[in-house]
Amino acid sequence: MPDFLVRFFPGEKQAGASVDESLYQVFIKTGLPVDASCGGKGNCGRCKIKIREGKVKSLKQGTLTDEEVERGYVLACQSFPRSDLVVEVAEALIAGGIDRAAEDMISEECLSDENLWESSDNAGLFEGNALTPLYVKFYLELPKPDENDAEDDLGRLERGVCKKTGVCRLTTNLDVIRSLPATLRSADWKVTVSMSEIENNFEITGVEPGRTERKYYGIAVDVGTTTVVVHLVDLESGETAGVKGAYNGQSVFGDDVISRIVYAGDSPRGLESLRNAVAGTINSLVEELVKETKIEAEDIKAAVCAGNTTMTHLLLGVDPANIRLEPYTPAANRFPAIKAEEAGLKIFPGSPVLCLPGVASYVGGDTTAGVLFTGMAFSDRLTLFIDVGTNGEMVLGNKDWLVSCACSAGPAFEGVGLKYGMRAMNGAIDHISIGGCGSGVSYTTIGSVPPLGICGSGLIDCIASMRKAGIIDRNGNFTKGCNTFRIRDSGEGKEFVLVGTGEAGCGSDITISEPEVKNLMRSKAAVFAGIRCILKMVGVSFADIDRVIIAGGFGRNIRIKDAVSIGLLPDIPLEKYKYVGNSAVKGAKTVLLHRQAREWIDDIAGRITYIELSTGNDFMEEFISALFIPHTDLNLFPSVRGG
């Protein structure tokens, strides 16, 4: 029994809470998309809320002004209920936070141009192939034993399976053998067989009497640091029956992998908390999917998870400590398949759960999934695959070779570390343009509601526009030439007012400061330096690249042209760019459905050579050269120079 009831205003959401549960934890539990870039330590001030009714105990004022405190604002992560509560949060958040987030990660509707991924772009690798899912069910009529054919029951069953499926090297478990004699005879030798495949080992997992029409499903899961997305897949048709996404419940313990690793190591039962948090997120998404599609969780018979190396460690309860310590060695890049009950997933307990293999500490199963899905590992065309999130991973190569690297881009483009930065959810400014010297500002927001902050694509626009408008110079410093009320001193350096209090939905001006611009410059420089390094390592020039594939949340709403203009992405013909969307979950689904993909993904993980940028090469030099808009070497950006 929770101690108190917490109601959220506006809206109808409510949740129970105990006295030792912070309101931030209650938010997470309720599925509300609240940020806490500091990991719930009370330092970032991102989880500001207003208490309308009731009493809380607040440990820390943090970044809140005295005036805010007087008006009833508290930091959710620092506040614990002492009575039933009514809590006020920004309306936009309540309205569509989670669903919008999920949609962002999964739908391509918002990818509105010709750079959209088409199924032919991976040469239809798996199109038209017969499905060979991780788990199948099929109906068999076995010949009855007689004096001329007294084969053992299991042998008879295996003979039937071999004839039906072509799979003849089979294993099984004792439970099946124990039930076999009675089932076969009671069903007059007509049965439905369940078979799952783990590491090329085919196991008969169940035998039911007669023909069962019951459908069976699998889940493909993108275990992202920020967002978790689950596809519920009908394993008979291969169709996706439903999709749900939510913030990774681990967010409460920190925004990026490093802070999660620290939490796992430093907090008592930290690893367990993180494990439970992410399993809990997957389970709540499964629960929603099960409800919506009117199936039973027991009918979900297999799971494939694609996560970065840290996320995979945490999901499996493996300490990721050495991922952040030189020389950055994960405990494992390949993990054995485990049972759902062992993974804490609330689907059929015996279901196999596969975590896709990674390459190194900072190139994980989400990246190999992307490489698999895009088909680049089997293509003649030289492809550069970029997945920019908190950590930017990239893979360069073709059918003959594959190299990868990761650059610590930092979460700036995800809005983290910026006062008005936010994730791409309702109320986020996603596009903005600024007139000369800030003479005018126009913008759009996700959900077309009053702006609460600015997300990744908006931030790219922002830098590009501020440079065009002459507000910042090529170093990212504010220029002295512009004289506008929008440029002012924040006390911690200059800042530019993007939206005034009156227009904004958050009760204050929305601004971007000089240090914040510098922060974004470092992020974009890291990505570009990574690209330069990986190309240099293999002696390839921009002109040699046939295709650039942009994966993940980063690619959602950005304008490639703007990203090129600030020097984030290389200046190559726009038509060479492709948005693939969430290639992690797409790759996971492919693995769930195709035996060939299960073989290939291991092969791919083994083929990718990892280059560690932080040691021994000229990443730092490239990084410093990229700390300009677009770059110190303008020859690299002919279209920008010309335009």
Next chain:
Amino acid sequence: MPDFLVRFFPGEKQAGASVDESLYQVFIKTGLPVDASCGGKGNCGRCKIKIREGKVKSLKQGTLTDEEVERGYVLACQSFPRSDLVVEVAEALIAGGIDRAAEDMISEECLSDENLWESSDNAGLFEGNALTPLYVKFYLELPKPDENDAEDDLGRLERGVCKKTGVCRLTTNLDVIRSLPATLRSADWKVTVSMSEIENNFEITGVEPGRTERKYYGIAVDVGTTTVVVHLVDLESGETAGVKGAYNGQSVFGDDVISRIVYAGDSPRGLESLRNAVAGTINSLVEELVKETKIEAEDIKAAVCAGNTTMTHLLLGVDPANIRLEPYTPAANRFPAIKAEEAGLKIFPGSPVLCLPGVASYVGGDTTAGVLFTGMAFSDRLTLFIDVGTNGEMVLGNKDWLVSCACSAGPAFEGVGLKYGMRAMNGAIDHISIGGCGSGVSYTTIGSVPPLGICGSGLIDCIASMRKAGIIDRNGNFTKGCNTFRIRDSGEGKEFVLVGTGEAGCGSDITISEPEVKNLMRSKAAVFAGIRCILKMVGVSFADIDRVIIAGGFGRNIRIKDAVSIGLLPDIPLEKYKYVGNSAVKGAKTVLLHRQAREWIDDIAGRITYIELSTGNDFMEEFISALFIPHTDLNLFPSVRGG
């Protein structure tokens, strides 16, 4: 807490007993070798004991005479304690029953002639080969990771294992991965690795810091219907560290596989009781071995069990019902390896337990183990392998082909169904010779104690001698020609007195009756008919056979010449006979120690063609022809005719 204490006289054995526990169950629990050929139903009278002190409740008088009841005799299986008890049993039983029984099954000392098996007889199949046991431990020093070699911990470990062992396709479990980072680093990358092999799948099962000198063991188990034998094997040296044998605890539920199958199906929790009984027997033997060799049960890391098909079903808790129903289909001939804890074996819980594959309902893993061990499946020489126990199994063949059959010999040669028949334990007459018309009888007993009854080899001698002495004719009928006090009417036909009350250790005459002789004739006829049928099926004559291998308890003390003279074994040169002893446990040990044997045993089980004698061929005709001494066709026994 047991309700009462039961003390056995003479000797010092005692045991607790509850009111609903029959004294027979107490016997079994205490390890005393009591017979109950009726399966504890009170019909056979074999478990007669005398109550010296205390009260029992007896359900049934059974075969006991009123006089015996008056003198305090009861049937153990029908009697339940109602106070503390002192129970009198034959001294010979108490003195050395179990140990002798174990020794019989395991030692070859009593096989005193040139027909003894020599290691060269299987062409030294596994001699001199490096050991590749089911479980190994080895010490590894791994290269430390650095910036040029940041492979994941698991990958590094696998690389080391591959280099050391040549085994490069490895799996592992999450527990190992979870402990790996800390173990490797705390041990400065010097570790001892445990690896087990199941179905060609090599799994790293543990990683310990540093070099551990702790020895590790496996067990090879012969799961016989009557006797269970365990070899404790040092997996590093391949040496047997200890051997123990005991009666299968299932004996309380019936003497042969059929009565056990019936019990499994008919009694509430019958299958479970049988499963627990045999696991309990193995566990008590393991416990004794562990004590004697001063090791820990946790150090036993693998088990290989060889049992007939029914025994394997029962050990694994699989209902064997269809084994006795036409067309005699077992649930399975091959079983997946399971963990010791799943099998109820009290060794290291994660140890793999392998049950050797069988061929059909009546040709099981004990037979394939024998075929493996003898090397007959890889030999040019045409070999006939015979394992005669309750059920006679035989395999005929060479490197090119193998056929097998089973004949329901019945347990007569194990002493079951005969008033004074008994197992080969202390007090059993093992050899006997009878003068013309019974003019004189000389005999020897196992343990050289006063005779209690007569065991298999004694019974063969007995039939041979009675025929020679003219007491019985070629049909097994008592002749009318002999006039001796030793031949008398028992009320149920004629009987011959082998030993008088005065000499006997059991308080009565030891006799053999005409119906009992007929019973033995049926047993020997079944075995011989089986041999004839299998030869006929493949068009082979006695002369073509290069070798006859006699396996199992049956071969222990018999004189081949006598067995031939009564027509039990074919009349071929004696030097072609070989006693291999307990080839089931020897085959199991080979599988425990050699990877090649693990592959071969599957291959052998697949190669053996099973012939069902009870249906469709001329077994019955052969059987009837063999119901004579030695046979209706004397041409088949030239040496008998001549002698």
